[in-house]
Structures are given as C-alpha cells and as structure tokens.
Amino acid sequence: MKSIKAVSYPVHFQEKGYEELSNLISNKNYSTLFILADENTFECCYPKFIPNLKTDIRIEVIEIESGEINKNLETCAGVWNAITELGGDRKSLVITLGGGVITDLGGFVASCYKRGIDFVNIPTTLLSMVDASVGGKTGVDLGVLKNQIGLFANPEMVIVDTNYLETVTEREIKSGTAEIIKYGITYDSKLFYEIKNNKGLDIKDLIFRSIEIKNEVVLQDPKEQNLRKILNFGHTLGHAIESFYLESEDKENLTHGEAIAIGMVCESYISEKLLGFPTEKVLEVKDVVLSIYDKIDLLKEDFSAILELLKHDKKNVNGQVNFVLLNDFEDYKIDCKVPVDLIIESMEFYNN
Amino acid sequence: MKSIKAVSYPVHFQEKGYEELSNLISNKNYSTLFILADENTFECCYPKFIPNLKTDIRIEVIEIESGEINKNLETCAGVWNAITELGGDRKSLVITLGGGVITDLGGFVASCYKRGIDFVNIPTTLLSMVDASVGGKTGVDLGVLKNQIGLFANPEMVIVDTNYLETVTEREIKSGTAEIIKYGITYDSKLFYEIKNNKGLDIKDLIFRSIEIKNEVVLQDPKEQNLRKILNFGHTLGHAIESFYLESEDKENLTHGEAIAIGMVCESYISEKLLGFPTEKVLEVKDVVLSIYDKIDLLKEDFSAILELLKHDKKNVNGQVNFVLLNDFEDYKIDCKVPVDLIIESMEFYNN
Structure with missing residues (x-):
C-alpha cells in the first residue's frame, strides 16, 4: 500500500x-527513543x-494509565518528569x-518538551488510525472538556499497521467506524x-x-478556518454528550465513536430543520x-447538563455555539x- | 522612538x-481581552x-501569584480554568x-489554549523588556528546572513602555542589567x-x-541552531546556580540577573582556559x-549539587553539557x- 504525503509528514x-522509521532514526541521529504506551x-x-525496530539507540518505555480520564495535564507532568529523569534531551524522539x-497526549508532550522534540505516531486503534493519525492536532482535556489544551504540531511520520487491530475489542473497532461514516457523510457519499x-x-x-480524505481536507485548511x-x-x-457521560459517575462512559454517532444523528436532524438536508438521508444516517x-x-x-457543556466547544465565539451542518x-x-429548542428536539429524535 | 520589526511581530x-494595540484590537475583532498580571x-x-486602552470589548483580569516559584504547570492550569470559566474562546486575546x-507563562498559556489564541506582551521589568520581550520563547519550569516545558510562539506585538520601570526595585533593574552586559560581551563590545x-x-x-541586538540574533537563527x-x-x-538557590530552602533566592552575572564570570574564566579568551577581558567582566x-x-x-543541575540544561545532548564559550x-x-574540574575551578575563581 503506497504512502500518503500528509501536510508536512508522511x-x-x-x-x-x-x-522508514529505521531510516529516520539513523538520519536524524537521535540520542534516545522514548516509547509512550499504556498498560494495554x-x-x-x-x-x-x-522486533521491527532496527536500532542500537537507547530505548526507554514510559507507561501511562489507559483511558480518556487520564488524558490530562497531570499525566503530561508525569511523562515530562519521566523523560527528564531518564535523561531526555532535544535530540530525543518520542514514539507514541x-x-x-x-497519540494526542504524546504529541503534545513532545511538542512542549524543551520547546519541542520530534515525535512519531503509531496508532493502534481504528479510531486513532483514521482520525488522530493525520492532521497535526495534539492535546489533552481540561477537566471533562475535551482537547482544550493543545497545539497544532506535526509528527515526523505516522505508521499505520493494521496488525495492531487484532489487539483491540469489537467495541473499539466500532468507535473508529463512526469517523469513517463521518467522512462518508461529509465528503464521500459513495463511502x-x-x-x-x-x-x-x-x-x-x-x-x-x-x-486520504482527512488529508485532502487538512491540506486545504490546516488551521481549521473553513473546510x-x-x-x-x-x-x-x-x-x-461524551463529556457528560465522562463526568457522570453513575453512568458508563461512552466511546468517542458512540458519542459522535449520536451527535451525527442529532446534527443531521438539525440540518434538515435549518438547511433542508433531505429527510430520507437523515433517516439513512x-x-x-x-x-x-x-x-x-x-x-x-x-x-440541560449536556447543553451547558456545549458552551465550551472550541468553535464557539462570543458565547455562541457554532455548528457545522x-x-x-x-x-x-x-x-x-x-x-x-431544536437541539433538544434533535436529541428526542434520536431517542424515538 | 521607532518600532522594531521582530521575527514576525513588531x-x-x-x-x-x-x-498600535488599539488598532490590533479593532482589526482582529477580538471577543474578550484577558489581562494576565500578578499581585504587584x-x-x-x-x-x-x-487608561491607555481604548476599547469597548469585555476586559477580564486574571491575577496569579508573583515569583519564579509559581512559574509552573499548576499556575497554567489555574489560568486555563479561569479563562474557561470566564467564557474564553478562540477569538480571545491574552495581554501579559x-x-x-x-510574559513567558502567559505566552505559553495562550499558545496552548484551544490550540492557540493570540497574545500581546507588555513587559514591566527591565529583564523582561530586554530579554523576554523578543524571541518567541514561552514556557514554564518543571520543578526547579527552568523553562523545561514550553514553545516557540510569537506574540502579536510587544509594547515596551519604560514608565513601568518606576514600579520596580533597584534589585530588579540590576537583574535586567546582566542581560544587557551579555549583549555587550557577546555581540557589541562598545556597549x-x-x-x-x-x-x-x-x-x-x-x-x-x-x-535590536537580540532581534538581529533571533532573525538569523530563530530556532537556536547556532548563532x-x-x-x-x-x-x-x-x-x-539559579535553580540551586531556588531549591535551597535555607538560602535566599538569587534574581535571574544575579545568577547569570556569576555565570558570565565563570564562563569567561572557562573560555580563557579552553579557548584563550584574553585574561584581561576575564578580569574586566x-x-x-x-x-x-x-x-x-x-x-x-x-x-556537586550545582553540577548535578547542569545535567538538565536544554542544550545538552547525550548527557553531555554543552557550553557556549x-x-x-x-x-x-x-x-x-x-x-x-574546570567548572569547579571557575566557581573558585568567582569566589576569590
């Protein structure tokens, strides 16, 4: 399968x-490789x-606890301290x-360590392969608010190896599928x-x-001004909705994809009412x-709690929630x- | 006094x-101004x-505690939460x-908030006017390690108004003077x-x-590869030395300039021994x-504690401390x- 040249990385x-990773490591003369993983x-x-990594360079593994709940500044501080204690320097490479x-947290950690060191992303879930791997968004949550703290920063490369998908659950595969559906709805109805x-x-x-689709979109508008x-x-x-389930201690968390799937149904309904998006397509979604x-x-x-959380969406300006429909x-x-009222109606439409 | 065009900001x-600030605010159509200050x-x-700020836009002041000891991630988290609670969005402007x-912490906070919002620096000490105001370095300390976490990020503009110097102590003026001496030694002996x-x-x-000097240097080498x-x-x-005094509870902290002044004496001595820097100039310094x-x-x-702290210098590679001499x-x-041994000798030279 041929490589895709993304905005400024392959x-x-x-x-x-x-x-290519072995080539990168020998060309860039890195001092240490820090591999960031979770317990899973x-x-x-x-x-x-x-076994794929052919290098004599020192390798250190930094393990963090899995889960969205740990995608926060405290975890970043822990990783930064670990890299420091393990003798990280500006010629270190972080491999997520x-x-x-x-991948989001690791990219952020690398981009801020000593004002920026290189990183390579190796996504192991379907969601991170189709979403997090391209586009240069890095970041962590602030409380339950998703990705409030972060940067646009590009990895040196992304490696997509579907063998890792053997390690994830059916539910995680489904979570990634929601993003693929989104690419279909917004950019490629054939898909x-x-x-x-x-x-x-x-x-x-x-x-x-x-x-390919995400890359086409990001190439045209890297800083999310329009397309x-x-x-x-x-x-x-x-x-x-995802944040609400995350902060509700009596409710099981939703995966990102499960929450986004609900969001797509609701926002299709809102699109119908405000912009005349065809009714039959709302039903298909x-x-x-x-x-x-x-x-x-x-x-x-x-x-009401879900509506309250909408106020912190990153696209908002002057307290106004901005949807893309x-x-x-x-x-x-x-x-x-x-x-x-229409937002509430859309959630009722999903429910019924 | 004419303006200076820095790397990508004035x-x-x-x-x-x-x-110019009033022009910027009306041209960029900001939603809110967040002014970051400390109690002083x-x-x-x-x-x-x-009284100089001519605008109808909402202004919010966020106050943090003064002092190097507060230049850390906890303070950043506090500011990020404050901006969030006060309804910050991507069209907000941070004024430090x-x-x-x-200025270092505020630039970092702005650059990471929702993947980056604009900021303007208004340095009020001599040190921040001659050093922090130009060059696009932002960041915070990790423990006692200075500026370990940060970014290269440019403000929209910097305003240098010497009227603020009336508000600072003689000791703070002296702290800034060390950087001016450094510009003289390294770039302009007339100065x-x-x-x-x-x-x-x-x-x-x-x-x-x-x-002017710092800008000439940074324009030629923004990412600190060489010059x-x-x-x-x-x-x-x-x-x-600065970090050592910061972490020693029984010793009074040094100002940045006081520590750097000692550093310049020692590194002049080391330069003499390793590179033949003239002895009379060591004594002049x-x-x-x-x-x-x-x-x-x-x-x-x-x-030995000071030598240990050298290991975390950001210029180090492969555990080797890199001096510029x-x-x-x-x-x-x-x-x-x-x-x-020569590093120790240089500290003894300073002492005697």
Missing part, C-alpha cells in the same frame, strides 16, 4: 513504516512493534504507541453507501480512504448508526447558530 | 504601543496601563502585563565598555539597543559584575564540552 502503511498497548502492541489518548450496504469491505481500504470544520460534523453535540451501535437512552433530565451529503455550512 | 515603544503588577502597572514569569565606564547612559537607549546560542552565554552555569552585584559566596559543599568579545564557539 503516513506509511504496514512494514514500509518500520523501514505495552502488553499487546509493544511485543509486535519492537496507542490509541487517540496516547457512506458502501458502509450502509456493507458489502464485504476490507478494513485496510476503509482506513486508506479515510486518511476543515466539516470534520467536526457530529462532534459539537457529540463531544458534549440514523439507520446506519443504529445498525452498528446499541441505542443509548438520553434522559430528558440530562439535557449539512445542506446535503458532501455539502456543508459552517458557523450555524442553532436554537436550544 | 516591538513598539512608549505611547506608540498603545495606539495589578497594583502598580495596571492603573498605568488601563508583568515580568518574565508573566560593554559603555556600561563599564558608566557615562550617564539613558536606560531607554540601552533597552532599544539590547532589543542564537550566544544568548545562552553565562546561562548554562547561571541557570544551574568580573570587575563589571562585582561593581554592580553584591558578591555571593558559592560554598564548596554546594558545588568565547574566543574573544563578539567571537563565540558553541557546543563546548568542559571538564568538571
């Missing part, structure tokens, strides 16, 4: 990635990864080996209908196509989502204001 | 700065600043009003001899010349330093390795 697939990826992915928490009709799709092809905002479709309400994900009951009494598949409108 | 002097600058500088702690001969120098001229390392003269050992700063007794029993005034050599 995405390499399968074994080609490790060859250290157990399951590290043994797959390490994990899902979106690891959407392929998923809807589910004709023996090869996961490698879906990943390649998703990265890139389509990648937020489903995420405005989706992030608020809902059908596809419910064919993949278990139905969640959004409780009426929780609506759809005129049709592949046809978007940014910076849409949505009446609160 | 430095404006005196009242011209406020005119809020009391003494804010009343001087606010203070010394190097405020060094003017300070040495102390002929009624105008502080405004010294500031202007210092910023910019001259700005670290005196700082390798100076930072270690020591004379100038001791004519301005009280002598500090570096205790023999503290040497002098062949002569205005003639430097980067990446010099120095035997431990």
